[in-house]
Amino acid sequence: MIEFRKDLFRDERDDNLNEIGKPTQRQDMVGHVTGRSPFYDDHAFEGLLHLRCLRSPHHHARLRSIEVRDAERSPGVHRVILAKDVPHNLNTLLSLMGFGLDDEPLISGGKVSYKGEPVAAVVAESERAAYDAIAKIRVSWEVLPHVLDVEDALKPGAVTVNDTYPGNTFTYHDKYDHQKLRFGDVEAAFRQADRVIEGRYQMSPIEQAPTETCGAIAAQENNGRFVCYTSTQALFFSLGTAAKLLNVPSNRLHFIGGTVGGGFGGKVDSLHEPMAILGCMLTGRPVKYMFDRAEEMQVGAPRGAERWYLKDAVGRDGRILGRQLTGYFDAGAYTRLSSYAIHKSTGHLPGPYTIPNVKSDVYCVFTNRTPSTAMRGFGITGVDFAIESHMDVVAHEIGMNPIEFRILNAYRDGDMKAHRRVAKNTALIECCQVVSEKANWPIRDDFRRMASSEGGGVGEAGRVPNYTATDQNGLVDTRNRGIKRRPGDPERPFSMPGTIPPRAEPARQPTPAPTYAGGGPLPGFAPTPGTGVRSEPRPSYAPSTTYSPQPVAPAASVASTQPTPASSAPPTPNRTGPNRFSSSVSGLRRR
Incomplete structure (x- = not known):
């Protein structure tokens, strides 16, 4: 019977506090419809500078050299920032919680590991001036082999992507690779x-594609503290990350959030705040760093x-x-x-x-x-x-x-x-x-x-027990405990995991085995010796009359239904075969 499970939260539920069906007003509704909701980009600063990044055109490469003198002399440029200018140039968000090792630089100075990784930043009077200066930076690359598929990355001899984890898998507790x-x-x-x-x-x-791209504005307050207006979804994560990368006490940073113009998770472990603050530290002027749409799609973490x-x-x-x-x-x-x-x-x-x-x-x-x-x-x-x-x-x-x-x-x-x-x-x-x-x-x-x-x-x-057939140690419970029957239910033996439940079947008339275009019996439907009855596995519950699955082509997608003997080798997932169900499902096979 279908009914509301009132017992689900019987310990917490108070029938006098039911808000379902009652109209409520969002606190930010008026601001959104009138355009008064404050976004980080609404803050105006006198003398605001703009920061843009030079990004790697390669998936995997080593920087042989980088020449920035022409960019530094470009009109409107206040500073070119390189990896050597970042006080602590390695980070990972989870390391703030003691989980994982720092592995990602704010600005790469030796090797880039993905297309779009920043290798330099320019702080200039305008975005146009910053882009013009970036075009004058000269980088000599040594292009390295790259890997883009997870299973290829685990093959013997695969390229090492992340030098912190040479096996290309994250290591849990410095010991386990999965x-x-x-x-x-x-x-x-x-x-x-x-x-x-x-x-x-x-x-x-999947890229989150927020309406408001990732960004931040940093400025120095009169007391020497740096304030950062940001689109982050996680203020204290972002503050901790910035303090670590910039090697400053967290009380020297003041993070102010506001209305997030779409985040969906993509603005949780952001790196644009420390980049903007670093630009502010090195120039002494307010600095804005905001992804354009192309950057959001390419390097916004999906x-x-x-x-x-x-x-x-x-x-x-x-x-x-x-x-x-x-x-x-x-x-x-x-x-x-x-x-x-x-x-x-x-x-x-x-x-x-x-x-x-x-x-x-x-x-x-x-x-x-x-x-x-x-x-x-x-x-x-x-x-x-x-x-x-x-x-x-x-x-x-x-x-x-x-x-x-x-x-x-x-x-x-x-x-x-x-x-x-x-x-x-x-x-x-x-x-x-x-x-x-x-x-x-x-x-x-x-x-x-x-x-x-x-x-x-x-x-x-x-028929179906309301507990698993194994105990808390994963052992089979052979005493058949815990099976609850109601008055009038038939007594039925219960089988252990992996066994076929006993059931009474009506006698079936001998049926010839079906054939297919190649001739001979259909694989998996050979007659049982001595009976003429085909050994067709079928569920004890027949398909509903309202459900008619499409017939499966008898080509190579059907194989023997006999159980496969156990192997001492670890099971290998099937990775080949026809795509018969959808563009997202492939390699299906039956035994």
Whole structure:
């Protein structure tokens, strides 16, 4: 039954404080519609100078020499800033919290690791004068090999992108090259599964594209302190970063925010504030540094690309018995916030589903791309896309309604998660039921009666346990504890992870094996010896009459459905195959 789960927040809920449906007025609404909201660029200073950067035209190169004398003599130029002028020219935001090593220079002085990395800055009377001076700077480059793909970056002999991390992966606690999760026995689940289905999912980098590009204005106050008006989303992060790079006490800096003209995560670990303050320190004049649109698109830190390989062991009743995930986050050339995104994604695996056997390995990989950072749920959005796309693929492959497939595998209150935490306040089943109604995608009554609360719903509690089949140590619970049945539910034996649930099947008449254009029986549908009945694996829940998956072409995309013996070698994700589902899903194959 679909109803509002009032018990979700029973400890915090106060029915007298319900604001849902009541009109509220945003505090900044009047300022926005009248144009009175203050943005950092609204602050006017007498004698304001403008800062622009000279950026690398190469993905990976070494600076042999840089000649700036002509630029310094250019009209309107007050200062040319090089790497040697930065007091502490290495930084990463997470190092402020003791997490990670400083690896990114404010201005590069030896080697550039991505296209657009700054190698010099010019402070001038106008932007035009600054651009004219930049054109007069002469740089001699030694172009180096570069790598733009995460898996290429991990191959033996690959180019070293980030000298702080020679293996091209972020190192956690100075020891581990990736984040991993282990729960149960995934290989046993694959051996015992009726179907093993794999998929490859790719998310490209996404630029936040704010209406207001990144920028800051810095000026010196009468007491010697430097004030910075900025578009940052995180004032104290930005202040700490500037204090570190400029090697000054944080109490000598005064950061003032205002209305952010769009951030979406891209203005969290910004570097334009220390650049503007450094220009102010070296010239004694107020300095403005603001990306133009081309810079915002090229060097404004995006959400990084992600690549995920998923492999599911599925029982004949549609339950997921095991899931293996391998993920690669493209951090770009430097750490920024990507290593933190790995923490978030690993904590989110394997999705909101009770899966008794889980194995995941997630890597933060350095490539010669623009350093990536936060954007709208980064670390979660990409892996959610991969998981839910794979859920649709698996449902399609086994011929099951995708909503029913999610309900069948969803967390129930009391289930043990792969992180060895008990699930509580779950409501995925109810959400799926509402989606079914709103989308006019019918599901069967058995699934409408299921619930996320303990007991799992009438009839369902006797079939799907409301806890995982492994204990907190990942061991199989052979005592069959915790399965709750309601009066009238049939007694059904419960099978352990990786086994096929026993079920009674009506006798089937002998059926000839289907054939395909190449002649002979369709692979995976050979008659069972001595019976003439084809050994076709199918879920115990037949597809809904309202759901008709498209037939799968019997070409090389179909292979044997027999379980694959375990191998001593680590499993290798499939990276080849036809793209049969969408431009974002490729390399799917079945066993």
